[in-house]
Each structure stands twice: as C-alpha cells, then as structure tokens.
Amino acid sequence: MSAVLQVSDLRKSFGGITAVDGVSFEVRDGEILGIIGPNGSGKSTLFNCVLGQLSPNSGEVRVDGKVTTGMRPCDINRLGVSRTFQLLQVFPQLSVRDNLILAGQEHQGSMYSRLIGRADAGLGDAADQMIEFFRLSHLSGEQAGSLSYGQQKLLDAAMAFMAGPRLVLLDEPAGGVNLTMLGLLRERLQAYHAEHKATFVVIEHQMEFVMALCTRVLVLAEGRLIADGMPADIRRNPAVIAAYLGHGMANA
Amino acid sequence: MNRLGAVLIVIVALCAVGLPFFLKPFGVYLISMWVVLTIAAIGLNLTLGYAGQVSLAQGAFVGIGAYAAALLMQAGWPYPAAFVSAGLLCFAVGWILGYPALRVQHHYLAFVTLAFTTLVFLVLRNEEWLTHGIYGIGSIARPTLFGWSTNNPRAFYFFSLGMLTLLAAGTWWMLRSPWGRAFVALRENSVRALSLGLDTRRYTLMAFAIGSMLGGLSGALYAPLVQFIEPNSFALGLSFNLLLMVIVGGSGKFFGPFLGALIAVLLPEWMRIAEGYYLITYAALIMVMMAFCPYGVLGMVERALKAAAVRRDPPMPAVHGEATGS
Amino acid sequence: MRVPMASFIQLLVSGLATGAIYALIAVGFTLLWQTSQTINFAQGEFVMLPAFFILAAMNFGAPFWLAALVGIVLSVLVLGVVFKLIIVDPMLKHGVLPLVISTIALSLFLKEAAKDFYSSQAQPFPTLVPAVDLHIFDAVISTDSLAVLAVAVATVVALHLLLHKTRLGRSMQATAQNPTLARILGIPVRRMVLYTFLINGVLVAIASILISPIYLAKFTNGETLGMTAFLAAIIGGFNQVRGAILGGVILGILDNLSAAYISSQYRGAFPLLILIAVILLRPQGLLGRIEERTV
Numbered sequence: 001m002s003a004v005l006q007v008s009d010l011r012k013s014f015g016g017i018t019a020v021d022g023v024s025f026e027v028r029d030g031e032i033l034g035i036i037g038p039n040g041s042g043k044s045t046l047f048n049c050v051l052g053q054l055s056p057n058s059g060e061v062r063v064d065g066k067v068t069t070g071m072r073p074c075d076i077n078r079l080g081v082s083r084t085f086q087l088l089q090v091f092p093q094l095s096v097r098d099n100l101i102l103a104g105q106e107h108q109g110s111m112y113s114r115l116i117g118r119a120d121a122g123l124g125d126a127a128d129q130m131i132e133f134f135r136l137s138h139l140s141g142e143q144a145g146s147l148s149y150g151q152q153k154l155l156d157a158a159m160a161f162m163a164g165p166r167l168v169l170l171d172e173p174a175g176g177v178n179l180t181m182l183g184l185l186r187e188r189l190q191a192y193h194a195e196h197k198a199t200f201v202v203i204e205h206q207m208e209f210v211m212a213l214c215t216r217v218l219v220l221a222e223g224r225l226i227a228d229g230m231p232a233d234i235r236r237n238p239a240v241i242a243a244y245l246g247h248g249m250a251n252a
Numbered sequence: 253m254n255r256l257g258a259v260l261i262v263i264v265a266l267c268a269v270g271l272p273f274f275l276k277p278f279g280v281y282l283i284s285m286w287v288v289l290t291i292a293a294i295g296l297n298l299t300l301g302y303a304g305q306v307s308l309a310q311g312a313f314v315g316i317g318a319y320a321a322a323l324l325m326q327a328g329w330p331y332p333a334a335f336v337s338a339g340l341l342c343f344a345v346g347w348i349l350g351y352p353a354l355r356v357q358h359h360y361l362a363f364v365t366l367a368f369t370t371l372v373f374l375v376l377r378n379e380e381w382l383t384h385g386i387y388g389i390g391s392i393a394r395p396t397l398f399g400w401s402t403n404n405p406r407a408f409y410f411f412s413l414g415m416l417t418l419l420a421a422g423t424w425w426m427l428r429s430p431w432g433r434a435f436v437a438l439r440e441n442s443v444r445a446l447s448l449g450l451d452t453r454r455y456t457l458m459a460f461a462i463g464s465m466l467g468g469l470s471g472a473l474y475a476p477l478v479q480f481i482e483p484n485s486f487a488l489g490l491s492f493n494l495l496l497m498v499i500v501g502g503s504g505k506f507f508g509p510f511l512g513a514l515i516a517v518l519l520p521e522w523m524r525i526a527e528g529y530y531l532i533t534y535a536a537l538i539m540v541m542m543a544f545c546p547y548g549v550l551g552m553v554e555r556a557l558k559a560a561a562v563r564r565d566p567p568m569p570a571v572h573g574e575a576t577g578s
Numbered sequence: 579m580r581v582p583m584a585s586f587i588q589l590l591v592s593g594l595a596t597g598a599i600y601a602l603i604a605v606g607f608t609l610l611w612q613t614s615q616t617i618n619f620a621q622g623e624f625v626m627l628p629a630f631f632i633l634a635a636m637n638f639g640a641p642f643w644l645a646a647l648v649g650i651v652l653s654v655l656v657l658g659v660v661f662k663l664i665i666v667d668p669m670l671k672h673g674v675l676p677l678v679i680s681t682i683a684l685s686l687f688l689k690e691a692a693k694d695f696y697s698s699q700a701q702p703f704p705t706l707v708p709a710v711d712l713h714i715f716d717a718v719i720s721t722d723s724l725a726v727l728a729v730a731v732a733t734v735v736a737l738h739l740l741l742h743k744t745r746l747g748r749s750m751q752a753t754a755q756n757p758t759l760a761r762i763l764g765i766p767v768r769r770m771v772l773y774t775f776l777i778n779g780v781l782v783a784i785a786s787i788l789i790s791p792i793y794l795a796k797f798t799n800g801e802t803l804g805m806t807a808f809l810a811a812i813i814g815g816f817n818q819v820r821g822a823i824l825g826g827v828i829l830g831i832l833d834n835l836s837a838a839y840i841s842s843q844y845r846g847a848f849p850l851l852i853l854i855a856v857i858l859l860r861p862q863g864l865l866g867r868i869e870e871r872t873v
Contacts, residue, residue, distance in 0.1 A: 015755075051447065077449035089444040091437055102437055105430045106449035111458075114430040121430045163449065306678055352854075356861040359617060359678065363808045364857060367850040370805065378843045488801070492686065499679055532694060535687035539680050543668045546676035 003062075004029050004167050004199045005050070005081075010059035012045050019045040020056070021223035027167070032193060032200040034214035034231070036207070038244055041220040043203045044086065047169055051083055052076045063167065078107065080166035084156045084173055086203075092145025096136060096155060099144050100127040103159035126162070134158045134188055150181035157185070161192060170202045174209040186213055211235070219243070264510075268413060272406045280405040281477075286517045287412045288473045291419055293497045293509030295466025298423070300495070301504030302435035303459035304442075305354070309365035310494045312372040313342045313464045315486025317471025319376065322389045322481060331395035335472045342468025346461040354456050361460070369488050376483035388482030392475050402476070412473050419466060424506065426462075435459060439504065467494075496538055502550030511549055588719060589834050595723050596792075597830020598730030602785040603803060604810035604822035605737065606778035612754035612817060613774045616666055617678050620685035621782070622804020627688055628653040628786035629703055629795040630696050642704050650783040658779030662772060685800060692797035703790035726788045733784055734823060737777070741819065750774060802846070806833075809849050813856050815866025824865060 005027040012020040020042040027033050035043050048054040050061050052073040061069045068076050091099050105114060105121040114121055131140050134154045139147060144155060153173065160168050173189070174182055186209060193200060204210045210217060211231045219227040219234060221243035227234055234240055272280045296310045317338040324334035353364040376383050383389070394402045395411075402408040426432065434455050437445040442452045475481055493516060501512025520530060545552045603625055610616040618624070628649045635645035665684065669677040705722040706729065712719050741747035752760040753770040761767050785803075793799055806829055814825025829849055836848045856863060 053443070053447075072451075073443075073446040074449050074451045077447055083447055085444070085447075089441055091440050091444070093440060094433070094436060098433060101430075102433045102445075102450075103448050105433065106451070108430075111431075111451070111454060115426065117430070119428050119430070159448065300675075304675065306675070308682075352858045352861070356857070359674070360812070360857060360861070362617070362619075362678065363812060364853070366805065366808070367853050371847055371850050374844060374847055492682065495679070495682065529690075529694060532687055532690035535683045535690065538683035539665065539687065542672070542676045542680040542683070543665075546669075546672045546679075 003027065004064060005201070006060075006062040006065075007046075007050065008060045008062075010046065010049055010056050010061065012042075012049055012054060012056045018223055020049065022059070023220070023223070023225050024059075025218055025225060025228065027199060027201055030197055030199055031216055032202065032214045034210040034217040035201065035203045035220060036205070036210055036217060036234075037220035040222075041243075042223040043220055044171065045223075046220070047083070047171055047203060051081065051169060074106070077163070077165075080163075081169065082160040082163060082165040082167075083169040084160045084171055086172040086175060088149070088152050088156060090144040090147075090152050090155050090159065092143065094144060095141050096131065096144055096147070097127050097140045099155060100130050100158055100162050104162035107163040123162075130158045130162060133192070135184065150177050150185075153177055153181070153185060154188070157189065161196075161198075164196070165198065167199045167201070170200060170204075172203055172205065174204055174206045182209065189213065207235075272409050277405050280409050282517055282521070284405070284409045284412055284477055286513050287409070287416045288470055288477055289494070289497065289517065290510050290513040291416055291473065292467045292470035292494055293501070293513045294420060294423055295463035295470070296494050297463075297498045297501075297503060297505075297509045298435075298466070299460045299463035300498055301502075301508065302427070302432075302439060303456045304439040305456060305460060306359055306362040306495070307365045307460065307463065308362060308488070308491045308495065309349070309368045309372075310463070310467045311486050311488065311490030311492075312365075312369040313346070313467030314471040314474060314490060314494075315372060315376060315481075315483070316345065317342055317468030318475040318481050318486070319383055319389070319471075320468070321472035322392050322475045323382070325393065325395075326389070331397065331476075335469065338472035339465045339469040342471075343461050343465035346464030347457065349464075350457045350460040354453055354460070365491075366488075369491055373483055373487045376486065383483070386482060386484075388480055389475075390480040392479045392481065394476045394479070408477065412477070415469075415473060419469065423466075427506065431455070431458075496534070498548075499538065499546075500541065500548055502548030502552075502554075505548065505550040505554070508548055508550050515549075585838070587714075589838055590831065591719050591727065592723050593831035593834035594827065595727040595730065595830070596789075596833055597827035598727060598734065599785050599788045599826075600806050600810050600830045600833075601734055601823040601826030602730060602781045602788075603807040604814065604826040605734070605819055606781035606785075607807045608811045608814075608817075608819055608822040609754070609774045610778055611811070612819075613750065613757075614666065614771045615670070615674055615677075617674070617681065618778075619678065619681040619804065620688060620800070621807045622800035622802070623685045623688035623692075624653075624657050624778070624782040624800075625785045625789065625803045625807075626795075626797065626800040627657065627692060628783040629701075629790040629799075630692050632787070633701055633703070633795060634696070646787055649787070650780060653783035653786075654776050654779035656779075657782060658775040658777075659772070662775040666775075685804065689797050689800055696797070698797060700794040700796040703795045705791040706787070722791065729784065730788055733781070737781075737819075740777075746773070806849065809853050811863075813852060813863055815863030818863070818865045821863050821865035825863070 003026040008024050010020055010023045011018070023042070023046060035046070037043055045054065049056045052068065052071050052075070055070060059069070060067060063076070063079050063081055066079065068079065091102065094102065101120050101123045104123045104126060108114065108121045108123065109117065128140070131137050134157065136151065136154060136158070139151065144152065147155065157170070157173065160170070173185060177185065189200070190213065192198065202210065202214060214231055217229065217231050217234045218225060219237070219240050226239050226243060227237045229237070271283060275283070292310055292314050296307060299305050299307045320338040320341050321334045324337060325331060349364060349368055350361065353361045377385055379385070394408055396402065397411070400407065402411045427435070434445070434450055437448070437450055438452050438455055446452055497512035497516045498509055499512070500515055501510065502508030519534065547555070603621060607618055607621045610618050631652045632645045632649035635648045636642065640648065665680055666677065669680050706725045707721050710721045712721060741751060749760070749765045750770045750773060752763065752765055753767050757767050760770070789803070810825030810829050811822050812825070813828065814823065815821025832848060836845050840848065
C-alpha cells in the first residue's frame with residue numbers, strides 16, 4: 001500500500017506558542033486514520049497546515065509524493081484532498097443541491113469553459129445521487145441554512161465527497177450530533193469508504209466514534225505524536241491515558 | 253423568479269419604454285442619466301455585492317471610459333469601436349490594478365482604488381495635451397447607428413436603454429452560470445470556497461475587472477449624453493455616489509443597482525427643498541440604513557416578504573428526531 | 579539641481595514635523611483596526627473636526643489653551659465614545675463591510691457638517707507658540723515647526739510608553755493580537771477596545787491642533803489627511819503600530835521634499851505611487867507581519 005499523505009517533521013508556532021512540534025506520519029491508501037488528543041494538542045493546527053490554510057514554519061507535506069507545503073488550499077483541493085469543518089460551513093443561502101454542485105463545479109473543466117457551459121456544470125445527476133446517498137432527498141431544494149444541525153453535518157460530508165477525492169480530512173465530524181444522527185453519519189462514512197476505497201483522516205474527541213470507525217489511531221499531545229497503533233492498543237497505552245488524565249478523559 | 257417579481261418587471265419595462273413620451277427634454281435627460289449610471293452601478297454591484305470587495309474607483313473607470321470614447325471619436329473612430337475599446341481598456345486596467353491588490357486580505361482594494369481615483373483625476377487634470385485638462389472636452393457628438401441619429405434626446409434614451417438591456421442580460425446570464433454560484437460562495441464564506449477548490453483570487457479579480465469594464469462602458473455612454481466632460485465629474489464624489497447607489501438599492505441583488513441609481517438620480521430633485529443640506533442628509537440616511545438594514549431597499553423588501561410568508565405558513569417542526577445540536 | 583545644505587536641513591525639520599503628525603493620525607487608525615477590526619475611512623475628517631471645535635470655543639471667548647482642552651475633550655467624547663457606541667458597535671454585528679460603508683458615509687457627513695455649520699472658507703488657526711525664525715547654522719527654522727515636532731514626538735513617545743510599559747498598554751496589545759485569549763486571561767476586552775477609541779480621539783485632536791496652523795482649518799482637509807493616514811498605515815505595515823509611525827514619518831519627509839523638487843501638479847501622486855509599489859512588492863508593509871487565517 002502506498003502512502004497517500006506524508007507529513008515530515010511539521011512545525012508550527014504562533015508567536016511564542018508552539019502548536020505543532022515536529023510531527024511526522026504517513027497515511028496509507030485506503031485506511032481510516034484517527035487523530036485524537038486532548039484540547040490544545042495541535043490537531044486542528046496540523047490539519048490546517050496539511051490543507052494549506054496555514055503555512056508551517058518548517059517541515060514538509062506530500063500528497064501522493066507531490067510536495068504540497070505552501071500551496072493554496074484551492075490548489076491542494078484540486079489534487080484530490082478535501083475536508084469537512086468542525087464549525088459548520090455550508091452555504092446557507094444556496095439550496096442543498098446548489099451547495100453540492102458548487103462543491104464539485106471547480107473540478108469540471110476550466111474557469112472559462114464553466115462560464116459557457118451548463119448552469120449546473122454537468123453535475124446535476126451526481127448531486128442528486130449524493131443527496132440520495134446521504135438520505136437528504138426530501139431536502140434537495142431547501143436552503144441549506146434551514147436544515148437542522150445534524151442534517152448540515154451530513155451535507156458538509158457530502159460536499160467533501162462531491163469531487164471524488166483521494167483523501168478526505170474530517171474535522172470533528174461527530175461534534176454536537178445526537179446519537180441517532182451519529183449512527184447514520186458513521187454508517188454513511190463507512191459505506192462511502194467501502195464503495196469508493198477512499199482514504200480518511202479523522203480528528204475526533206468522541207472515543208466511541210473513533211474506535212468504531214478508524215483502522216489506526218494517532219495520538220497527539222502538546223504538539224507531539226505520542227502513540228500510533230490499533231484502536232484497542234491505544235486505549236490501553238499508559239502514555240495516552242496519562243495525557244488525557246491531565247486534561248480529563250472524554251467518553252473513553 | 254416568482255410571479256410577483258415578473259409582473260413588476262413587466263410594469264417597470266413598460267414605464268421605461270413609455271415614459272419618454274410624457275416627459276419634457278429635461279425629464280428624458282434624467283432618465284437617460286439613470287440608464288447610464290445603472291450600468292456603472294451594475295458593474296460595482298458585481299465587485300461589491302457579489303465578490304464582496306469595496307471599490308472606490310468606479311467613478312474613475314466611468315471617467316476613463318468617457319475620455320477614451322470622446323478622444324477616439326474625435327480621432328475619427330466609429331462609435332461602436334470607441335465603445336468597445338473603452339470597455340476593454342477598463343477591463344485591462346481593472347485587472348492590472350486588482351491583481352496585486354487582491355493578493356492580500358484586509359480590504360486593500362478599497363485603499364488602492366481610493367489612491368487610483370486620485371491618480372486618475374490628477375492625470376486627467378494635468379495632461380492637457382491629451383485631455384484638455386480643466387477645460388474639458390466639449391461638443392461630443394451623439395452617435396449615428398445604422399443610419400439612425402441619436403441626437404434627439406428620446407432617440408439617445410432608447411439607444412442607451414437598449415445598451416442597458418443588453419449588458420444587464422449579459423450579466424444575468426453570467427450570474428446564472430457556475431460563476432454566479434462561485435461569486436455567492438466567495439462572498440458568503442471564502443475559506444470554505446477555497447477548500448472546495450474555488451480559486452477565490454481569480455474569481456474576485458474577474459468580478460472586479462468585469463465591474464470596471466461596465467464602468468468604462470457606462471462612461472462611453474455618459475460622454476455623448478452630457479456632450480461635455482471635465483475631470484471634476486469623475487473625482488471621488490462619483491465613486492462615492494455609485495457606491496451608495498449599490499448599497500441603497502441592495503448590494504448583491506440583481507435589481508439593486510437599478511433601484512439605487514433611480515433613487516440617486518431623483519433624490520437631488522426631490523431634495524431641492526433641503527437645498528445645501530442634501531448631501532449631509534444623504535450621508536446620515538446611509539449611516540442609519542447601515543445600522544438597521546445593511547441590505548438596502550430590496551433587501552428590506554425581501555425580508556418583509558419572507559416574514560409575511562412565514563406568518564402565512566409557519567414551518568413544521570422537525571420530524572426525524574434530529575438533535576437541537578450543541 | 580544642487581541642494582544647499584541649509585534648505586535641506588529646513589526641509590528635513592519640517593518634514594519630520596509633518597511626518598510626526600502623520601504618524602499620530604496613522605497610529606490612531608492602526609489601533610482601531612487592530613483592536614476592533616474597524617477600518618475608519620473617516621479618520622481624515624476626525625483630524626479635520628477638532629480644529630472647528632476649538633475655533634467655536636474661541637468664538638465663545640475662550641483663550642486658546644482652554645479651547646484646545648475643550649477640543650480634545652469633545653474629540654474624545656464625540657469621535658471616541660459616541661463613534662464607538664452609536665456607529666461601530668451596532669454595525670459590527672452586521673460584519674465589516676457595513677462598517678466600512680458607514681465610515682465612508684460618516685466622512686462625507688462630517689465634511690458637510692463642518693462646511694454647513696461652520697464655514698466653507700478656510701479659517702486661520704493659531705500656532706502653538708508664536709512663530710519666530712531661528713537661525714541655526716545657515717538654516718532658517720521656525721519655532722513653531724520645532725514646537726510641532728516636540729509635541730508630536732512627545733505624544734508618540736508617551737503612546738509608546740503607555741502601550742509597552744504599562745499593564746494597561748500590554749492588556750490593550752493582547753486584546754489587539756488575540757481577543758479570545760485576552761478574554762480568557764481575564765482582560766476586560768470591551769473596555770480595552772473602548773480605550774483605543776478614546777486614545778484615537780486624543781491623537782486626532784492633537785494632530786488637528788498641530789496641523790491646522792499649517793493647512794488652515796478647512797472642511798476639505800480630511801481628504802488628504804485621511805489618504806495620508808491610510809497610506810502610512812499600509813506602507814508601514816497594517817498590523818503594526820511601529821509601522822504606522824515609520825510610514826507617517828516617511829510620508830511627511832517625502833511630502834516636504836517633493837514639494838520642493840517635484841512639480842506641484844503631481845505632488846500628491848508620489849505617495850500614491852509608493853502605495854502601489856508597496857502593495858506590489860511587499861504587501862505586508864515595511865514592518866508588518868504576514869497574517870494568516872485559521873479555521
């Protein structure tokens with residue numbers, strides 16, 4: 001299995017605070033990697049550096065062997081890396097269907113061909129299929145802003161998948177979602193993963209969700225990687241328990 | 253577009269076509285001015301309302317377009333060529349201006365366009381060999397197209413109304429395409445848009461360049477309308493005025509500029525009573541509007557209609573056991 | 579054209595004096611932007627206005643020093659407190675754009691107000707000290723230039739001390755750099771933000787007192803002064819107070835030098851060209867840091 005994502009010795013500080021302190025890891029093709037760690041351990045900063053939202057102070061990120069450090073988020077996305085957001089960021093004024101078309105349109109042709117081509121950039125059917133897959137069919141024409149929180153979470157995930165990405169980074173997908181919706185979300189993510197052989201990286205606080213979904217887990221604490229292994233082993237790892245006890249275990 | 257909207261548009265279109273026959277020449281001049289300024293406002297609406305950037309140079313682009321058209325016609329160019337050239341020139345200038353300015357955040361474009369407007373004014377005023385400086389350019393002829401002269405006020409009005417319709421239709425078509433969706437994304441949440449592969453810089457630059465081009469085209473119509481142009485008409489005041497038109501009408505709404513331009517053209521006439529206090533009242537009204545309804549008149553209308561619709565059909569409570577979330 | 583040393587020194591002194599005034603205006607502008615995301619397009623008019631407060635007070639018979647005090651107090655109250663409470667706070671919840679538009683409208687409002695309610699004619703304004711020509715080396719330097727320089731520099735130094743050496747100042751800086759963190763640390767963020775508005779009120783009033791003798795009190799002063807503030811802030815570095823100071827000084831010196839050596843027709847163009855150069859080559863400004871947005 002080849003490495004879809006390689007992070008080498010990534011470092012990021014803000015002023016005097018070092019958020020990510022020399023983190024290196026690989027993500028192999030087809031796996032679902034979970035990244036956990038107490039608050040302030042640098043998970044979100046790590047994500048943002050990988051996705052081009054922030055520029056790391058040093059270190060390198062490679063996607064499929066290609067160096068992506070310093071590239072803009074839109075260019076990284078076009079290489080096949082997409083993400084979901086911890087704080088919901090759908091486009092509230094557009095309909096659910098339009099949100100999905102938007103999510104895929106920038107991957108169709110060039111900017112100029114899109115001006116002349118079809119209004120839905122040829123993605124109408126794909127959008128409908130995605131809506132169907134995420135059980136949102138009854139809401140297709142509704143404004144995204146009027147959906148419930150859990151439904152918006154599903155839409156967020158759907159948007160990340162629209163362009164058929166190689167690698168999806170999910171930022172706290174389970175946050176603030178009730179148990180029923182959580183089950184549906186996890187089940188849909190697993191279904192997508194099985195069907196498309198995509199590779200996921202998931203940041204999450206909720207242990208249950210991580211343990212049930214992920215094939216491998218990394219643990220970050222204070223900007224450093226302190227453990228890397230199967231979910232069951234991680235649970236028993238004394239260093240991990242110590243790191244969490246210092247900050248309070250969450251749903252362990 | 254709902255039925256009410258469609259009916260309104262038909263009514264307005266009928267008025268637009270029928271009015272000139274009931275108005276005196278000055279009235280026809282006023283509505284011609286409305287048409288010409290609407291084109292510039294549509295351009296600014298693209299930059300501001302759709303791409304979310306403040307431009308204080310739209311007046312300067314109107315000026316560049318006006319001078320370009322006037323000078324080219326004096327050099328013997330046929331009007332259509334002058335018209336198109338004015339537009340292309342402003343597109344290019346807009347692109348060159350915006351390219352560096354939009355690489356940075358922080359509304360730098362606002363300051364760059366502010367500086368640009370001042371620079372343009374200085375050039376227009378000082379380069380007498382080209383622009384005749386403060387003496388301006390006079391006797392600008394109204395074009396004759398396909399054998400029809402637009403010298404008559406009414407004829408010119410219909411000509412510019414035709415241009416407005418064409419340009420507005422073009423803009424409408426652009427906004428219906430994936431570009432329109434991209435602009436909305438850009439304005440609402442550019443971080444999210446970036447993460448979806450949307451090149452926000454390119455789209456913003458494009459919006460600004462097209463907006464500036466429309467400003468130039470407006471200028472190319474302004475010159476033959478007023479038939480005498482001088483640098484002062486295109487100083488910061490015009491840019492402010494256009495900005496306020498877009499805001500008051502409803503920024504980001506397609507028909508906002510039409511309404512805003514109408515208000516701006518008619519307001520001085522209505523406020524003749526206020527005499528010298530017209531500007532200060534206008535400015536005060538803008539501030540009040542920004543505090544209570546930054547969405548402009550059309551924005552207010554939209555909200556009122558939505559509120560009325562909600563009162564008629566209250567939404568059903570969620571049925572699928574969704575959480576209220578955190 | 580060879581420059582006699584004497585004239586050069588004169589120009590330098592007056593350039594530094596003007597530069598120091600520009601620095602005050604630019605610093606106030608930068609502070610507002612840093613702490614509360616307020617881009618105050620009316621900053622130029624904020625400098626234009628206090629002069630009229632002072633002239634009005636003098637018309638009521640107050641001596642200059644008292645009128646100046648009244649001017650500063652009114653400036654702090656109106657351009658600081660009222661501005662924040664009535665314009666900035668209600669707008670900010672709608673986002674940055676409505677606030678930008680409002681300050682643009684405000685600049686027009688204040689300009690017209692000065693024209694309508696005071697006068698459209700340029701008004702002479704008293705200097706700080708009676709103008710006496712001093713002969714230093716071969717140069718003729720006026721005492722009021724020196725006084726302006728002294729007051730402006732003193733204000734900048736005082737501001738620097740306030741921001742870096744006092745607890746209050748450090749709290750304000752923390753608020754500017756990271757309001758959420760500041761709140762967690764127990765800093766009363768809203769009060770800190772109010773203080774920056776008050777400080778801006780003081781800065782613009784002092785700048786007004788210093789510059790009105792030279793420019794005369796005119797309702798159109800705001801346009802050029804505002805433009806200079808923006809240019810100085812951007813050239814120096816949008817997110818750095820030190821940058822604003824540097825930018826202001828550079829512009830002041832340039833202003834005076836170009837008045838002497840460049841045709842008056844294009845005099846105003848020089849700073850604008852520098853702006854474009856800065857945006858092209860070093861958009862974060864001379865002293866600025868490149869900022870990033872996190873999600």
